[in-house]
Amino acid sequence: MRSTHLFQPDLAGSIHASPILASLGSEARERFNELGFPSRRDEDWRLTALTPVTGHPFSRAPEATTATEHWTLPDAVTITFVNDRLVGGAAENDLPAGITITALSSAAQSQTQLIEEHLGRLASFDDQPFVALNTAQSLEGALIHLAPGAILDRPINIIYATTGDDVVTYPRTLIVAEENAKATVVETFVGDGRSLICPVTEIAVGPSATLQHTRLIELSAEGSCIGSVSATVERNAAYRLSSAGLGGSLARTDIRVGLNGKGADATLDGLTLVGGKGQGITHVVVEHRVPNCTSTQRYRSVLDDRSKAVFTGCIIVAEDAQKTDARQSSRSLLRSSDAVAHNNPQLEIYADDVRCTHGSTVGQLDEEALFYLRARGIDRLTAEGLLTLAFAAEVLEGIPVEAVKSRLEDQLMAQLGPEITR
Amino acid sequence: MQIGPPGRQVALSPSPQLPLSLLNAEISIQEPGNDPTSSLVLLGARPLSGNEVHMTDSTTTLEEFANREYEHGFVTDVEQETFPPGLNEDVVRAISAKKNEPDWLTQWRLKAFRHWQTMEEPSWPKVHYEPIDYQAISYFAAPKKLLDSLDEVDPEILTTYKKLGIPLDEQKALAGVAVDAVFDSVSVATTYKDKLAEKGIIFCSFSEAVQDHPELIKKHLGSVVPHTDNFFAALNSAVFSDGSFVYIPKGVRCPMELSTYFRINASNTGQFERTLIVADEDAQVSYLEGCTAPQRDENQLHAAVVELVALDRANIKYSTVQNWYPGDKETGKGGIFNFVTKRGVCGEKSKISWTQVETGSAITWKYPSVILKGDKSIGEFYSVALTAGRQQADTGTKMVHLGKDTSSTIISKGISAGKGQNSYRGLVKVTKSADNARNFSQCDSMLIGSQCGAHTFPYIEVRNPTAQVEHEATTSKIGEDQIFYCNQRGLSTEDAVTMIVNGFCKEVFKELPMEFAVEAQKLLGVSLEGSVG
Numbered sequence: 036m037r038s039t040h041l042f043q044p045d046l047a048g049s050i051h052a053s054p055i056l057a058s059l060g061s062e063a064r065e066r067f068n069e070l071g072f073p074s075r076r077d078e079d080w081r082l083t084a085l086t087p088v089t090g091h092p093f094s095r096a097p098e099a100t101t102a103t104e105h106w107t108l109p110d111a112v113t114i115t116f117v118n119d120r121l122v123g124g125a126a127e128n129d130l131p132a133g134i135t136i137t138a139l140s141s142a143a144q145s146q147t148q149l150i151e152e153h154l155g156r157l158a159s160f161d162d163q164p165f166v167a168l169n170t171a172q173s174l175e176g177a178l179i180h181l182a183p184g185a186i187l188d189r190p191i192n193i194i195y196a197t198t199g200d201d202v203v204t205y206p207r208t209l210i211v212a213e214e215n216a217k218a219t220v221v222e223t224f225v226g227d228g229r230s231l232i233c234p235v236t237e238i239a240v241g242p243s244a245t246l247q248h249t250r251l252i253e254l255s256a257e258g259s260c261i262g263s264v265s266a267t268v269e270r271n272a273a274y275r276l277s278s279a280g281l282g283g284s285l286a287r288t289d290i291r292v293g294l295n296g297k298g299a300d301a302t303l304d305g306l307t308l309v310g311g312k313g314q315g316i317t318h319v320v321v322e323h324r325v326p327n328c329t330s331t332q333r334y335r336s337v338l339d340d341r342s343k344a345v346f347t348g349c350i351i352v353a354e355d356a357q358k359t360d361a362r363q364s365s366r367s368l369l370r371s372s373d374a375v376a377h378n379n380p381q382l383e384i385y386a387d388d389v390r391c392t393h394g395s396t397v398g399q400l401d402e403e404a405l406f407y408l409r410a411r412g413i414d415r416l417t418a419e420g421l422l423t424l425a426f427a428a429e430v431l432e433g434i435p436v437e438a439v440k441s442r443l444e445d446q447l448m449a450q451l452g453p454e455i456t457r
Numbered sequence: 458m459q460i461g462p463p464g465r466q467v468a469l470s471p472s473p474q475l476p477l478s479l480l481n482a483e484i485s486i487q488e489p490g491n492d493p494t495s496s497l498v499l500l501g502a503r504p505l506s507g508n509e510v511h512m513t514d515s516t517t518t519l520e521e522f523a524n525r526e527y528e529h530g531f532v533t534d535v536e537q538e539t540f541p542p543g544l545n546e547d548v549v550r551a552i553s554a555k556k557n558e559p560d561w562l563t564q565w566r567l568k569a570f571r572h573w574q575t576m577e578e579p580s581w582p583k584v585h586y587e588p589i590d591y592q593a594i595s596y597f598a599a600p601k602k603l604l605d606s607l608d609e610v611d612p613e614i615l616t617t618y619k620k621l622g623i624p625l626d627e628q629k630a631l632a633g634v635a636v637d638a639v640f641d642s643v644s645v646a647t648t649y650k651d652k653l654a655e656k657g658i659i660f661c662s663f664s665e666a667v668q669d670h671p672e673l674i675k676k677h678l679g680s681v682v683p684h685t686d687n688f689f690a691a692l693n694s695a696v697f698s699d700g701s702f703v704y705i706p707k708g709v710r711c712p713m714e715l716s717t718y719f720r721i722n723a724s725n726t727g728q729f730e731r732t733l734i735v736a737d738e739d740a741q742v743s744y745l746e747g748c749t750a751p752q753r754d755e756n757q758l759h760a761a762v763v764e765l766v767a768l769d770r771a772n773i774k775y776s777t778v779q780n781w782y783p784g785d786k787e788t789g790k791g792g793i794f795n796f797v798t799k800r801g802v803c804g805e806k807s808k809i810s811w812t813q814v815e816t817g818s819a820i821t822w823k824y825p826s827v828i829l830k831g832d833k834s835i836g837e838f839y840s841v842a843l844t845a846g847r848q849q850a851d852t853g854t855k856m857v858h859l860g861k862d863t864s865s866t867i868i869s870k871g872i873s874a875g876k877g878q879n880s881y882r883g884l885v886k887v888t889k890s891a892d893n894a895r896n897f898s899q900c901d902s903m904l905i906g907s908q909c910g911a912h913t914f915p916y917i918e919v920r921n922p923t924a925q926v927e928h929e930a931t932t933s934k935i936g937e938d939q940i941f942y943c944n945q946r947g948l949s950t951e952d953a954v955t956m957i958v959n960g961f962c963k964e965v966f967k968e969l970p971m972e973f974a975v976e977a978q979k980l981l982g983v984s985l986e987g988s989v990g
Contacts, residue, residue, distance in 0.1 A: 078581060354907070369922035370887070378917040380930065387904035387934045395928040397887075397919040 038090040042203075042231075044168060051174070053143035059155045063170030070164040077361030082345045082377050083316050087259045087285040093231050095119075097174075100104040105192050106223045106251075107207060108438045112136060116198040118197060119175045119204045133182030134218075138209055141179040149180060150204060154209055157237035158265040163289065165261045169205045169235040181216035181244070190436045195234065197258075206234040212244040212272075219247040220433050225257035226283075236273065239265035242296060245273045247435045253442075254283030255312055263289040268328075270296025277434045278305045279443055280315055280449075286394040287316035294328035295320070301330040306449035307428040308450070309374075319348040323356040323389075331428035332363040333429050335424055338374035348379040348393070354437065356386050363393040368426050370419070400426075420451035489857035490645045495526065534713035540597040543549050546570060548697050552597050556664050559671060562678075569684035569694030576688045582851040583912055584820045586794065594758060596696045596729070612917045652712070659704040660715055677735050681764035681800050681828070689760040691799040697762065700730035705771075712968055716745040721934055732741075732759040736771035736803075743774040745973060758794045759818075765801030767809050769831060773801060775811045778973050780980055781817035786875070790845025792819025797909075798825065805831030805860070812968045814977040815842040815850060816984045824882065826855035829863035829891070837867040839965040841977070843984050844877025844909070853883035853900075853915075858891035860925070867898035871964045873909035874985055882911040887924040900930040903961055905954065905985070955982040 042284055046064050051057040056274040069120055072089055073080035096118035103115050114136055115123035121138045130136065135146070160167035178191045210220060224232050232254075240246045252260050261282060268274045280286045286309075292301045307315035321330045336344035346365045367376035382395035400422045408418035434440040487681050540548060549570045552561040573921025578589075643955035653660050659670060667674050686696035707713055759781070767773045776856040801809040811825035827836030838854035856865035871879040879902065886893045913930045935957050943953030959966070959978050966974045
């Protein structure tokens with residue numbers, strides 16, 4: 036099957052110097068060899084056209100430089116990778132005690148226990164071929180560790196830039212927030228040219244810890260990104276994810292969150308903007324494993340041209356996870372008659388004392404609202420832009436970092452309505 | 458043995474949409490039988506031979522009803538003729554020969570059989586069962602000798618009937634409703650045929666239709682569910698035994714509700730009904746289907762196909778109450794496997810409405826669908842699915858919008874109790890040509906007990922920006938405060954649960970024809986028994 040693909044990941048031999056990474060890598064390599072690339076016969080991948088990935092002879096990205104200033108944030112602790120190589124590290128001396136921000140390759144030497152305990156444990160590569168691929172191939176990424184009680188007021192900004200044509204990168208992030216720790220992390224994946232980004236993010240939120248996570252994907256029209264986020268949330272902890280995906284020919288994110296301790300909360304927001312022949316695909320699985328947890332999902336997609344957006348969101352409530360409160364809403368806005376939206380909300384419930392809801396709508400902009408604006412002298416294009424922005428605002432407003440929020444808003448406005456000014 | 462609560466009064470309303478009290482709906486009869494549209498309402502009363510009022514006589518026993526049935530010569534002495542288990546082309550040919558079918562139909566069956574052999578049994582439904590050995594099933598059974606008296610009927614089933622307030626008779630002859638009763642595979646009785654014939658309506662068994670109206674069968678068979686459609690539909694196409702055929706001519710409004718009671722009577726015999734309903738332009742028909750099955754210890758496969766064709770401006774309403782044997786409460790052993798393909802095609806400005814109450818079967822796998830082909834056509838799906846004991850249900854609908862200004866409504870109520878697993882799986886597809894399509898879906902689940910599961914898998918696919926598609930789903934349990942409120946007013950917890958569940962399902966029940974609604978409410982109560990507390 037794989038022989039028909041132009042993308043043939045080079046899986047020969049171990050590439051990792053550190054023994055921990057090497058053994059994990061070889062396990063994942065074996066698994067990927069068994070799994071291969073998913074086909075449309077797999078229910079999970081039925082609606083994903085993988086040709087932008089399998090149809091190009093991607094090879095590991097060579098060392099390169101590219102400008103990343105656009106994505107830097109004021110007052111943030113920034114760590115930057117270009118083509119899977121660390122180019123700008125955190126100035127470790129300004130960090131409060133108990134906070135480590137470092138490259139995974141060096142952590143594999145110095146923080147072996149932490150790596151051993153978490154890396155590859157949260158993101159299962161058993162059933163996720165692209166997680167297996169990343170685990171087998173990843174050489175570099177960021178490690179963020181917050182010791183018990185460590186609080187960082189400034190956002191941590193991780194930039195992964197991929198540059199070049201027919202190149203692939205495998206960014207890997209591990210975030211471990213111990214008891215009572217608190218931090219805000221922004222992960223930005225940027226790709227220019229015809230590149231493929233294959234990231235995996237693993238997150239462990241310890242008891243009573245809070246992690247605010249913003250995940251941005253900005254791709255060129257020919258770029259692709261197939262990534263995954265796996266998080267576990269312990270007792271009374273909160274995990275808040277805001278993701279935004281702009282452009283690309285294929286952007287798919289698989290998010291898996293396990294609520295492991297009583298009182299855990301997960302809030303997941305996402306905004307997908309697709310145009311051209313792009314595909315924006317989000318699969319979310321939230322698993323309520325214990326009683327008294329809450330989760331909220333809010334996903335919005337805006338579709339132009341001949342694009343496709345897929346949202347598959349599953350809420351699983353385990354047998355004794357009573358008093359679960361899980362909500363999900365997914366809404367798609369079709370701005371073109373050739374766009375396709377798929378919404379597949381799913382509930383799997385094995386406990387009786389729960390409240391689970393999902394709501395899903397697909398439609399176009401409200402003609403009456405458009406008329407209202409146009410009656411006030413606003414041209415159609417601008418009116419459409421304004422209403423679309425309002426549609427996206429619900430997710431944008433949840434982004435905890437002001438600079439990211441306003442940058443995204445500007446970007447949206449530029450894209451949607453030329454006449455809109457702040 | 459009394460038929461219902463002592464002194465139950467039965468009254469008829471000219472409207473089949475009587476307001477129903479939720480619990481123990483009291484019905485009274487005044488004068489059944491004269492008005493054909495209203496005479497269908499009764500449980501058990503059977504005014505075939507006049508205007509006798511049976512139901513007001515609270516001492517009427519089940520035996521009497523049963524005897525009356527036999528008086529009318531309902532008993533046939535046909536010996537059970539069953540093919541040995543196994544399936545190959547010869548068996549398919551033999552079934553076809555047995556039924557004296559024309560060659561084109563034999564060839565059609567063979568084509569389906571050959572295609573079936575290339576197919577794999579679907580594994581995507583969220584149900585678990587032991588693999589079915591298709592070679593261990595017998596594919597043809599003529600009706601066997603009916604039981605001589607009620608004593609031969611399993612007492613547990615009798616108890617259930619009694620609780621439902623239904624005389625056994627009711628299975629076979631609903632008051633004023635033409636009944637085409639299918640026992641095992643061959644239709645043995647069709648009533649009210651003449652009256653329907655006056656209007657040009659054809660209502661007969663599928664085998665008869667093959668003989669008498671081959672042109673209609675040839676034109677419509679497989680036009681909605683092709684023989685290649687899915688594993689079970691292909692199997693059905695190859696070996697279908699019998700079923701019903703309905704044709705309503707242009708502009709005719711069917712004067713009564715048509716009803717067929719399917720029953721599975723012979724152990725080890727899969728039943729493969731094939732139903733085809735064609736409503737010609739401007740025609741209108743309401744069709745009821747209900748099922749009961751005696752207790753058996755082996756899983757019985759039921760793979761039916763129902764095809765509905767609603768031509769321009771036609772209206773078809775198809776209602777089902779399904780209460781087949783769900784299997785042993787503890788082990789789940791012995792229940793019916795219900796793998797059904799139901800689909801309808803709508804012409805311009807036509808309407809197809811599916812209403813189903815699924816309380817029986819060990820496994821239900823069923824997605825009554827509507828292809829909204831004509832402009833301004835309407836599709837509706839109302840469903841109550843209850844799983845108790847070890848029952849599993851994976852059911853829902855597909856609404857495929859092809860025409861402009863088409864609209865569809867989906868109301869699904871799933872109730873899980875005991876160790877039941879209940880899944881709603883549905884597709885709403887709006888194609889590029891379907892301008893201004895509208896859909897509203899609501900899937901509510903209720904859980905009773907901590908060992909059951911309720912799952913929802915809606916699929917929404919929209920390719921037209923003018924479409925408006927809405928989906929809502931909720932899952933909840935019966936509030937302790939609600940039960941307390943009822944307890945406080947003297948209702949037992951069990952009655953309270955039945956009442957609350959019936960209220961939960963009200964939106965669906967109100968779509969059912971009257972007598973089905975009454976039966977459905979009681980059925981829920983009986984099915985929930987023992988699941989509470």
